[in-house]
Amino acid sequence: VRRLETPLSASEGHAFHGPHVDQHAGSAPERVRWYPFTHVVERPRVLRWTCECRLTVYYLLAGGGRAWVRRSRRRALLAEAEIAESDHMKYRDAERLWVQILLGRAQ
Numbered sequence: 001v002r003r004l005e006t007p008l009s010a011s012e013g014h015a016f017h018g019p020h021v022d023q024h025a026g027s028a029p030e031r032v033r034w035y036p037f038t039h040v041v042e043r044p045r046v047l048r049w050t051c052e053c054r055l056t057v058y059y060l061l062a063g064g065g066r067a068w069v070r071r072s073r074r075r076a077l078l079a080e081a082e083i084a085e086s087d088h089m090k091y092r093d094a095e096r097l098w099v100q101i102l103l104g105r106a107q
């Protein structure tokens, strides 16, 4: 397996408690197109994730030469999560999207 020479290759610093998504107070966030969880990639790797203490948790996944963001959203703590995924894209684009989501600039 080729090791990626991008920041996506490690999840250092977030092993137990991921970052929180910023509450972005500025201009309206970019709208991500979310799709139902139907695009199957065998054994995707989870590269990053946001803190699971929130009802909405984002994961940065990679597999099949692409990367994408998965969103898991609950209405309440014990409610079933609704899973949605972004487009599958080049690593660089997925990395950019991940940062935008963390900064609260995309949702």
Ligand SMILES: [Zn+2]
Pocket: 020, 051, 052, 053, 054
């Ligand atoms: Zn937390």
